[in-house]
Amino acid sequence: MATREDILAAIRAGQPASRELPQVPDFHGTDGDLVGQFTAALALLDGKSLSQPPADLQRWLSETFPDASRICSVVPRSLELSPRRSSPTGLHRPTWM
């Protein structure tokens, strides 16, 4: 059974000639405005972003997603405001099936 050292020795023995790595041009250079760039990229996917949360987040959620029965969030505050809480371990038994 070969060991890591055997493999490394075989690689060193069979190594193709070294070459300079090609320079990869920066096709999408950033101008420093990362939020603006993200918003524009999201818009290409028909997504919308809010850089400042609305004053009444609960109302905004209800109006924006009137049919949502479950909203997942990594922001604890918005979980408190979501229509229904759910535990990730409960995802294997969806209630709507």
Add this chain to the structure above:
Amino acid sequence: MGHRFTGRATHTSTTKIVYDILASHGAEHLVKSKSMLTEECDTRTFLERRGIQVTETDLGERIQQLDDEPPSHIVGPVFQKTLQDVADLFHRVYGSDQERADPVYLAQVMREHTRPLILAAEAGMTGANFAVAQTGAVVTVTNEGNADLSGNVPKLRICSVGIEKMIPGVEHLALFIRLLTRSATGERITQYTSHFAGPRAGGEMHIVLVDNGRSQRLGDERFWPSLKCIRCGACMNTCPVYRRSGGLSYGSTYMGPIGIIMMPTFDIRRYSELPFSSTLNGSCSNVCPVHINIHEQIYEWRQVMNAKGQFSATKQAAMKVADKVLSHPEAYRAAAGAGEAALKVLPRFAIYNRLNPWGRRREVPSPVAETFHQWYARNRGSARPPDASGQRTETEPVRD
């Protein structure tokens, strides 16, 4: 506990070390994400024979597992099945509604049955799309998040990595991720690009580096470029042979053009016929994002097979006859005419028998009423067919 790196040379020693890790933890249930390397090493069969229940968590891979078939494509393992095929399978296995050939419903059926197995598994296993030397992280790219579930939910995680998946740093990773996603699925980035740089809290993470002939291939000037493959499947998507025949027809772990040049490195005798499953049209090399000269390597492999005497006596005799016939146009036309005439009058058993593998699962094409040459002679008289430049030289007016 942190990483444990293990180097293993062959597929059997790889699966053995995976089994030993599982056995030392008393693990009986393993969930794994899609990994062509584990297919290459036949990991699932090896573990199941030793009493370990293995559950694929990639939707397509799980469908193939339930149907006892290998993947038919390295990105979309179940491309060959229709929605109704999957609905029929789930009805047979899970008792779901056979009439609902609806992808959302079918995905939910799978999630209902697979999620409890993920939650209960003692160990998880993934492959790696890339391994970054700079950070020590194993990177997986999925659209379902199943690699994250397989890798993060159980406390014990095993990751098998082909040694060619190693790249120097994160700046190179950015380039390769872009190449992979745009060539595999046409996306700028997949839903999940996950870096596993260590075990979850209180867990263990083992990384098994697999050689299995790769270091030997690296030293072969002709065939080492196949190690550049990033498993995007673009060569399959463009290949006219793959597109007509499907991945399962190759009878090998890696299928399509890249499979043709990789599989003989594992077993030259078993895969001696594979390099002939190509028209050498070069479309595969044209689309390959890492510029592997696939069709040139296929041609090289044919010569290797010939030099190593991998042709059967029957095939050699057939090739000699073909050489004579195909290099003499009159002989070719006479043979084609005789074949066409024979197809019209021969009884069915003379065509569909053991000696004709083409007739086992498909109908031989019906004889044409008139070949192109016959049509040309009838309609163009003594005008010569177009030459290589597409120009037709006419010796008399064309009759239409």
